[in-house]
Amino acid sequence: MAGKQRYYRQRIKSTQALKKIFRAMELMAASRIARARESVEAAGPYSRAITRAVSAVAGHADIDHPLTRERPETNRTAVLLVTADRGMAGAYSASVLREGERLIKELTEQGQEVQLYVTGRRAVSYYTFRRRELAGSWTGFSDAPTAEVAAEIASTLLEAFLTDPSEGGVGQLHVVYTHFVNMVTQTPRVIRMLPLEVVDAPTGEDVHNEPVPLYEFEPSAEVVLDALLPQYVRSRIHSFLLQSAASELAARQQAMHTATQNAEDLIRNFTRLANQARQAEITQEISEIVSGADALAS
Amino acid sequence: MAHLEVDVVAADRRVWRGDAQAVSAPAADGDVGILPGHTPLLAILREGEVRITATDGATRSVRVDEGFLSVDGDKVTVVVHTATETDAGRGRGR
Numbered sequence: 089m090a091g092k093q094r095y096y097r098q099r100i101k102s103t104q105a106l107k108k109i110f111r112a113m114e115l116m117a118a119s120r121i122a123r124a125r126e127s128v129e130a131a132g133p134y135s136r137a138i139t140r141a142v143s144a145v146a147g148h149a150d151i152d153h154p155l156t157r158e159r160p161e162t163n164r165t166a167v168l169l170v171t172a173d174r175g176m177a178g179a180y181s182a183s184v185l186r187e188g189e190r191l192i193k194e195l196t197e198q199g200q201e202v203q204l205y206v207t208g209r210r211a212v213s214y215y216t217f218r219r220r221e222l223a224g225s226w227t228g229f230s231d232a233p234t235a236e237v238a239a240e241i242a243s244t245l246l247e248a249f250l251t252d253p254s255e256g257g258v259g260q261l262h263v264v265y266t267h268f269v270n271m272v273t274q275t276p277r278v279i280r281m282l283p284l285e286v287v288d289a290p291t292g293e294d295v296h297n298e299p300v301p302l303y304e305f306e307p308s309a310e311v312v313l314d315a316l317l318p319q320y321v322r323s324r325i326h327s328f329l330l331q332s333a334a335s336e337l338a339a340r341q342q343a344m345h346t347a348t349q350n351a352e353d354l355i356r357n358f359t360r361l362a363n364q365a366r367q368a369e370i371t372q373e374i375s376e377i378v379s380g381a382d383a384l385a386s
Numbered sequence: 387m388a389h390l391e392v393d394v395v396a397a398d399r400r401v402w403r404g405d406a407q408a409v410s411a412p413a414a415d416g417d418v419g420i421l422p423g424h425t426p427l428l429a430i431l432r433e434g435e436v437r438i439t440a441t442d443g444a445t446r447s448v449r450v451d452e453g454f455l456s457v458d459g460d461k462v463t464v465v466v467h468t469a470t471e472t473d474a475g476r477g478r479g480r
Contacts, residue, residue: 130399137395137465141428141456235397235467303456306413306429315430316454319467326397 090369096362100355107351113176114344120231121271121337127232128268128330135323142320144303145313154250155317156284159260162253165200166223166245167192168281168325170265170332171208173230178343180266180274180336181210187276188264195262203258205245207329223248231333238326245325246318249282265328266335272342274335281324284317388422389441392462394448396469401448408439409462411455420457427457435472436464447472 169188171181188211192202203223206212208230215222224244229237251257261282266274305312392409394401409420412434418427431454437447453466 127398131397133393133395133400134397134465137393137456137463141454141465144428144456238397239467303426303428303458306418306427307415311414312428312430312454315452319453319465322467323397 092365100358110347117341124334162259164258165260166258168205168263171211172336173209177340180339233329242322242325268334394464401469405441411436
């Protein structure tokens with residue numbers, strides 16, 4: 089009888105400890121998400137400026153650049169998956185991986201040979217567990233990516249893209265990341281990054297719809313484009329990482345909030361059960377005493 | 387008085403924004419100086435220092451690595467990968 093009570097007390101205690109952890113994780117995610125969203129905002133001017141410049145050059149001349157050229161001679165395709173370093177973020181990493189698997193299947197059906205690049209420990213462990221080979225992986229920054237890691241990832245991928253097909257170069261680059269819509273909605277997205285499609289007019293709130301002026305290029309349009317496109321790729325990858333980081337933190341905050349509430353529900357239930365057990369024990373003791381007294385009286 | 391609207395942005399933040407009289411920047415093959423009324427220009431920058439003379443006469447300089455500069459109707463945008471503000475010369479002329 090007392091064993092039941094002890095069991096419930098133990099469960100309440102351990103659930104309370106878990107609840108504290110969940111609560112702490114929720115608060116941590118909540119405080120970091122403000123910073124992550126700020127960095128998304130802060131990177132905005134750069135990517136807008138670079139997009140504007142690229143479209144200015146693209147509008148100026150017929151561009152024929154290695155980064156915009158289709159490469160039908162190779163059937164290798166690079167896929168970059170952006171996931172989290174840690175779990176406890178609900179379906180965040182899982183949905184990126186699912187989307188990635190879907191993309192890989194689709195590409196394989198098209199006769200492409202997929203080379204996987206991943207960021208985040210979740211994806212690394214997912215693929216090493218399945219003994220799939222990774223062409224490249226980066227970990228340790230998923231909730232606060234810096235421009236430096238973005239540059240490193242971009243240069244690795246650009247190198248793979250620009251390598252001669254006979255030496256293992258890839259013909260396309262797809263990126264799967266999580267788009268931060270708002271605090272409650274984050275959707276995984278697939279983007280074909282390379283070869284670059286000729287950039288349309290920039291979109292966004294800061295766009296002036298005036299025609300692009302006739303720029304003078306220094307030293308020349310080709311050199312400018314040469315320098316701009318890799319920077320454009322870098323800036324896009326940085327923004328993918330930042331979006332994913334904000335999504336990860338939002339997903340984690342939400343998941344941990346739900347977990348905290350579940351823990352509270354569990355504690356409430358266990359408290360009721362414990363009280364019931366205590367009550368039952370008391371009732372039994374009383375009935376034992378009463379029946380004992382009855383037996384003596386008669 | 388005509389002046390330039392200057393924006394200096396790095397990959398992860400906006401470094402400086404304000405009005406200026408003149409901007410000088412290390413373009414790929416020689417420094418360029420920009421005054422109000424400059425023709426639209428898109429120039430690649432090499433590593434070096436961008437110097438900005440603000441409208442109040444103060445100069446500030448920003449160390450930059452690779453990037454580019456665009457001038458478009460008195461709007462100057464310096465876009466670089468990383469930028470560090472050096473304090474040298476700031477406040478001079480006040």
